[in-house]
Amino acid sequence: MTDLRIVGGELVPPAGGRRHLLSVADLTREDLERLLSTARSFARSQERETKKLPTLRGRLVVNLFYESSTRTASSFELAAKRLSADTLTVKSSGSSVDKGESLKDTTLTLSAYDPDVIVIRHPEAGAAELVSRHTGAHVVNAGDGKHQHPTQALLDLYTMCEAFGRLDGLRVAIVGDVLHSRVARSLVQALDLVGAESILVGPPTLVPTGLAPVSHDIAAIRDADVVYVLRMQRERMLAGANFVPSLREYSDLWGITPARLRDGQRVMHPGPMNRGVEIESSVADSRASLVVDQVRAGLVVRMAVLYDLLTAGPVALEAEVGVA
Numbered sequence: 001m002t003d004l005r006i007v008g009g010e011l012v013p014p015a016g017g018r019r020h021l022l023s024v025a026d027l028t029r030e031d032l033e034r035l036l037s038t039a040r041s042f043a044r045s046q047e048r049e050t051k052k053l054p055t056l057r058g059r060l061v062v063n064l065f066y067e068s069s070t071r072t073a074s075s076f077e078l079a080a081k082r083l084s085a086d087t088l089t090v091k092s093s094g095s096s097v098d099k100g101e102s103l104k105d106t107t108l109t110l111s112a113y114d115p116d117v118i119v120i121r122h123p124e125a126g127a128a129e130l131v132s133r134h135t136g137a138h139v140v141n142a143g144d145g146k147h148q149h150p151t152q153a154l155l156d157l158y159t160m161c162e163a164f165g166r167l168d169g170l171r172v173a174i175v176g177d178v179l180h181s182r183v184a185r186s187l188v189q190a191l192d193l194v195g196a197e198s199i200l201v202g203p204p205t206l207v208p209t210g211l212a213p214v215s216h217d218i219a220a221i222r223d224a225d226v227v228y229v230l231r232m233q234r235e236r237m238l239a240g241a242n243f244v245p246s247l248r249e250y251s252d253l254w255g256i257t258p259a260r261l262r263d264g265q266r267v268m269h270p271g272p273m274n275r276g277v278e279i280e281s282s283v284a285d286s287r288a289s290l291v292v293d294q295v296r297a298g299l300v301v302r303m304a305v306l307y308d309l310l311t312a313g314p315v316a317l318e319a320e321v322g323v324a
Contacts, residue, residue, distance in 0.1 A: 019309055020139040022128045023148045024189040032193055036158050038304035039297070046082070046300065056085040056310060062115040064106070064131075065142070066092040066122040071271055071295055072142050072152070076119050079302035088113070103127060104134050111135040116310055120144070138309040146182050152270055153186035155301040157194060159294045160226060163266055168195035173221040175201045175254065176230030176278050179208050179243075183270045184230060188212045199224070202254055205243040218254055222262055226290075229256050229269045229279045251277050258282055266290050 020026070027035075045053060061080035065073055073089070080087045090110065097106060103122065110118065111134070118135055120128050121142040128141035128148075143149040161167050172191055178184045178200050188211050191198045198212045201220050221227050232243075232250070244250040256267065256279045267283055268290045275281045284291060 018132075018136065018138055020128075020132050020141075021150055021305060021309070022132065022139065022141045024150045024153050024186045024193070026150070027190075027193065029193050032154070032157070032190065035154060035301070035304050035308055036161065038307060039154075039158055039300040042082075042300040042303045042307075052082055052084060054084050055307060056080070056083040056116075059083075059085040059116040059310060060113065061085045061087050061117045061119065061306065062110050062113070062137070063087065063089045063119045063142075064110065064121070065090070066097070066103075066120075066127075067143065069121060069142070071298055072121065075295075075298040075302050076140075076142065079299055079306055080117075082299070083303055083306060085116075085306070088115070103130060107131045107134045111137060117306060140305060140309070143182055146180050147185070149182040149186050150190075151298075151302055151305055152183050153190035154305070155294060155297040156187055156228070156268065156270070157190055158297045158301050159268065159290050160196075160266075162293065162297070163290055164225065167191075170196040170226065171224045172196060172198045172226045172228055173201050173224035174198055174212075174228045174230065175218070175221060175256065177206045177232045177243075178202060178211070178230065179206045181230050185211065187228065203244055203250070218260060221256075221260065221265075224265065227256060227261065227265055227267050229267065229273075231269075231272065231274050231278050247277050254278070255280065256283050258286070261288065268294060270294070 045051070063073060063076050077087050077089060107118070115137045117138045117140060118131055119140045119142050120131050122128070122144050125145035125147035127144045128139055132139040141148055141150055157167060160170060164170060174184050174187065184200070188198050199220060200207045200212050200214045201218060202216070204216055207214050207216065255277065258280065261267070261283065265288060267288050269279060269284065271291070273279055273284055275284060283289065
């Protein structure tokens with residue numbers, strides 16, 4: 001994770017500075033394996049009748065969300081609470097952002113409360129990095145525009161590893177609107193980091209080159225272990241732009257149906273799903289689907305991220321939580 005420190009309002013990188021999670025590029029394979037191992041420990045702790053742990057008592061986690069969210073926002077808040085941290089959730093709607101306050105000034109205001117972590121979701125790429133330059137808190141990027149969503153990639157890897165027992169050598173087909181997807185960008189980087197293979201599948205207008213191998217033939221998903229489905233990111237598309245002739249034609253050509261899957265494949269989706277467009281309900285609700293597993297993974301992975309930023313690591317986890 002990135003080592004950063006704030007001096008006089010400026011970002012400097014001396015030894016011992018604050019760590020942030022702004023991008024998958026901040027992680028080494030060792031970091032990733034440590035986080036997934038910690039998440040597994042927390043998953044076992046959540047099987048107990050009493051799920052709340054004392055690990056982060058007295059810490060403050062601020063969730064600053066400029067975009068709508070269900071899974072990410074709720075799991076970060078619950079992750080902090082399960083670790084006994086205090087939480088403060090700020091949404092742009094109804095805040096001083098409506099009055100024109102800048103992200104910098106909002107960050108300075110929230111930093112006056114001396115938070116330990118600021119979790120930020122924002123429609124502009126680079127927003128999380130900007131926040132890290134104006135706060136003494138650890139910063140976690142919960143999605144910035146089309147740029148990055150590192151904790152989504154982590155929970156996806158966790159889900160795949162639990163389903164297959166390995167990550168190295170897995171083949172993952174990422175299908176749909178890759179062009180506007182921060183999830184796809186983060187996931188491709190994370191898969192490469194653990195020795196898995198990815199292929200991007202979809203119409204030429206929505207699948208950029210240069211990230212991973214590309215196919216415009218939906219039949220390419222047949223060789224994958226995991227079919228990872230993306231929705232159309234219409235909120236990030238330029239007004240009036242037409243990337244596909246119609247949603248019906250997109251569904252006919254690229255939608256994931258039972259007939260397009262083979263036995264043994266697993267299907268994932270970061271949500272929210274547009275049933276009947278990029279994925280049929282019969283697939284989303286089938287035994288092949290790992291969608292609910294992803295949601296469960298989001299809680300323990302985000303617990304692991306908060307824990308990793310704020311504590312001494314795995315040895316402390318065993319001592320404090322009593323989970324081997």
